[in-house]
Structure formats: C-alpha cells, structure tokens
Amino acid sequence: MSEREIRSRLEAFLRSRLGPSAAPRVDAVHRVSVGRSRENWLFDATWLDGGAEVSESLIVRRDPLGGLLETDRAVEYAVLAALQATAVPAPAVRWLDGDGAELGRPSLVMVREPGECDYFVLNGEGPLGERVSLARRLCALLVAVHRADWVSAGLGDVFDDPGPDAATVELAGWEAILRRDQLEPYPELELALRGLRAAAPRSARTVVVHGDFKAGNVLLRDGEPGTLLDWELAHLGDPHEDLGWITQPLRTREHLIAGAWERDDLLAHYEELTGWEVDRYAVRWWNALACFKTAVMQISGLRSYVEGRCDELYQPTVAVLGTLLDLVDELVGEQA
C-alpha cells in the first residue's frame, strides 16, 4: 500500500473513531522496516477535541499477508488495553481495526513512544559496567511483567489460565501451528515433540508471559529501558517460559555478556528480584521449547514464501534444528 493510500485510509479511520467534527488530519506518514512480523507505519495525527487541537505521534501495526507469525490484532489490543492498568511499560493503544475493513488488513493504532530498539545493545560498544547495569534493568523489566496483577487487569477475560499444565498447553499450541503450516515431514521436530512431551515440567505459578522478550523489543531512551513492545505472543503461563526464551543458546548475544552477565547471573538476579526459586530443569525445557517454537515460526514463514504471501525465504535452520535435537537429548537423558 502506498503512503498516499495509507494516509487516506488513516484519515477516514480516525474520522470514524473520533467523529467527523474532529476533522482529523494525518501527516508525516512513512513505513519503517523495524519489526519482522508486522507492517509498521509511523504518522502524526491532529484533530479537534472540544475546540482544542490535539496532536499525537502514532504508529499503526498492520498484519502482513504472510510471514513468521499469524496472531490476532484484537487479542493484542485487549492485552495492551489491560496492561494500562498495571505498572508494565506497554505502549498506549488507541484504536483497533480488527477485521481490516478500514485499513485494508487487521491493524492496531498505538502511541509512538520515544526511544530506539537495539537487539545487540548488551554486546555493543558501551562500557562493560554500563552494559551489565542495563542487563540488570532489563531483567527488572521482565520481573515487572511477571509481577503484573493479571487478574485485576482483566487478562483472565482475554486468556485461559493453563495453570500447572502451562508447558504442555504451550507445546500443544505450537504443534497445532506446525500441523497447520508444514508442507513436508520434519522427523527432527517429531523427535523433539516426543521428547518434550515426555519431559514437560509443571508450572508453580501463572504470570503474564511476554513471549518475545529481548532488548530488540525495548525502547531505550538515553540508555534507560522504557516501553516494552511487541505483545503479539503474550499469554498467561509459566514464568520459566520467558526465562527459557532469553537464555536459549541461539540468542545469547542478545541477552548475555560473556564473562560478565552469564546465564547463572541472570537467573540469580531474577530470583533475587522476585523471591521465587528458578527451576533450572524447567528453564532447560523452555530453552528447548524456544527452539521448537522458532523452528515452527520458520516453517510458517516457509509456507508464506511458497504461497507468495511473503518475499523473504525462511526455513528451519541447521542451528535451530541441531540445537533443538541436542537440548531434547539432554532432557530425555535426565528423565531416563
């Protein structure tokens, strides 16, 4: 969609939400390439509210035709709206076009928060002490997510609470996506499924799980972690799930600093902040699930590519499948 068309659609969309007397105007529309799962457009909106002119810098996240993930914008909208009542620094959400009738595809309009995302900031050029300090603050941000009172916030109306079965429920969810999207057999993933099912841990508590926690989804402003973005994979589940995601062997450069902020440092700091004991076995199981989930996303991306809904060629990689087989082997060995 061209800038001109999206601008015209956005103005009509804002008119429908704010009323014609608001006379909304949309300026400075441009597409940004950050984020791999949604089509993001930045824009400024100005409208009249009771005679006074109001301006906001906004972002619209539109579903692409295809890609790594197919998630529901209405669910993401409900999550973001619910999180406004908590201490979690989630973006303020404004409006939803759930079926895409107005903006062409399902879309979410949010306030554009200040700051920049940097996937690899922990291993960037900043002084080591500052990077370790940032890593600790990112850990505190994750704790804020896990400590959020999801019952009071109403997230129990958005998601089911999987309770102690969080691991098997999550595994079943990703298996369902695999079955929907796989174009060919993957005995590697069948081995992983069998091993993960047999070795699944039980969850001791239910929290809000972000699902894709990483520095690349945190807006940094003057070196301080600010808003946490990309809530499309959020759900209720086991806190070990996010810990497994951020300690998975394939993404250490995003989350750990060799010799200064290792896996054990991160888990110990998390325990210190929460007062909860981290089950190291459960983290390893969720490490493996993180690889399984990544492989399934790549398979969804491959299907989108083959069907012409996505231009980028995704495929389960050697690193993902090989690491998954190794991790599941270790888990099964421990169970034997």
Next chain:
Amino acid sequence: MEPTVAAQLRAIRRLVDEAGADAGLGEAAAQALTLASSQLRRLEGAQAARLPFLVEDNRAAAALLAELAELVADLAPPEPSPADPEAATSEAAAASRNDALRELLARAVHELPADAAGDAARARVAELLRARLARNPALNRPPRSGAERTGTP
C-alpha cells in the same frame, strides 16, 4: 555445458546488485533488491549440490528404515520405480522419494517401542538427522546478520 546454471545465476545477481546500488532508489525498492540478491546467492550455492545430497540422503534413510522395520510394522521404504529411467537422475523424483522416506522416519519416531530397543533406534534416527543437517546444501550457507540469523520476529 556452458553457461552453467550457476554462471547464469551469478550474472543475474550481478545485475540485481548493480540496480540495488543506485543511490536514487526508494527504501522499499532497495530492500526488495537486497532480498532478491541474497536469495540468488543462496540458490547459487545450493542448486548444484541438491541432487547428490538427495540421492545420498535417500540411500541412508532407506537403509536405516530397513533396520527399523524389524521394530515397527509397515515401515519398509518404497523402492524407486525401475520403470522410471529418470528416478536416479531426476531431482523431482529424488525429492519426492526423500519426502516419502522422511514421512516414514517421522512415523517411526512415534511408533518405535517405548523401551531400550526403541530408544536406541530413535537415537539412530537422531544421528541420521544430524548428519543430514550437516550436509543439507539448502540449509548450510554463509551466516546473515543480526536477527536474520534466527529468523524470528
């Protein structure tokens, strides 16, 4: 026979790269050309190795399945059709047989008995799959940068 497919792919990629280097291109067009170039590079590296890889993988998978057939019913691998003269040289035939064999391996993983013999057999399947990953020309390519490495959102 010249020009080889690899040489033609290289030539096409040169054209794409030259077009992509035009400073006057818009961001979307430049990104599309970068994507096209990276996919051509990937194809250049993988296309010549694809048929030999499939032939070898089919041989290894069929041999293992023949052994596993002692533990799981109806696991005998399909034989290539002797009536099809292209069966040994056609990439499409080799790929189709590869899918059939991998389907049998996937079934075996779940149907092997849950005992020591079954576990040992599954370990052999895992060994075969690891070897396949290491050889697969479509998956082994120069690393890309940043988040592209894991292909996640």
